[in-house]
Amino acid sequence: MPRAVTRFADATTMPWLGGGGITHELARHPADGDFAWRLSVAEVQQDGAFSRLDGVDRVIVLCSPGRMTLHTPDPVELQRFSPYAFDGGSEVSCTVPDGPTRDFNVMTRQGAYVADVATVIGADAPVDVPTGGQVFVFCMDGTVTCGTELGTFDLAELDESTTVDATHGAAAIVTFAPPAG
The missing domain is CATH 2.60.120.10 (Jelly Rolls)
Known part of the structure; x- marks a missing residue:
């Protein structure tokens, strides 16, 4: 959500x-x-x-x-x-x-956070929010659903495991975490 x-x-x-x-x-x-x-x-x-x-x-x-x-x-x-x-x-x-x-x-x-960026296009995917990290879903095109509907260039921050449905669009999933070590 x-x-x-x-x-x-x-x-x-x-x-x-x-x-x-x-x-x-x-x-x-x-x-x-x-x-x-x-x-x-x-x-x-x-x-x-x-x-x-x-x-x-x-x-x-x-x-x-x-x-x-x-x-x-x-x-x-x-x-x-x-x-x-x-x-x-x-x-x-x-x-x-x-x-x-x-x-x-x-x-x-650098030294404060690292980011992982993955894309989901025309499909749905489970997103696990890591402990100690933050996850955002960005709608790159069309519409994306993640507990709410996002239009093109809308952004949502997730607070628990959810599914991102990009069946009618394309999404970037960004995970921020502290650097390892």
Whole structure:
């Protein structure tokens, strides 16, 4: 069952530091100051450099059907609904040859949290909430059910084992936990 639901319409919207897009922040911890983890949707409006975030691990999931290529030492063409992890302190730029795209971003401060991001597309899956961790379900497209119905870009935090039904959509399941050790 969901502990909390954040509707995309209620997200905090802000321009990127370097321009070229906007971010819709859905959740972060802590609420003020530097984040230990953060979940957001980015609107990439043009080719350009990503903001460099030293000490931050990032996972990006392309949600829109348009193409996006990340330019790192080895360019990577992102696949829709497929998570891609990278070091936020790296020099990264992107091209969006089909025009603006939207993607889901998971950021964790190194040493504070680690994130696992899995996707469920057109199916249902059991989700076990780990002890000492937090689990969120993000609707990447269509509708997703997890004790409540989520529309595209809505987010729910889960508080116990549940089933995520993405029969009519696509979901990203994010688990935050303290680092091992």
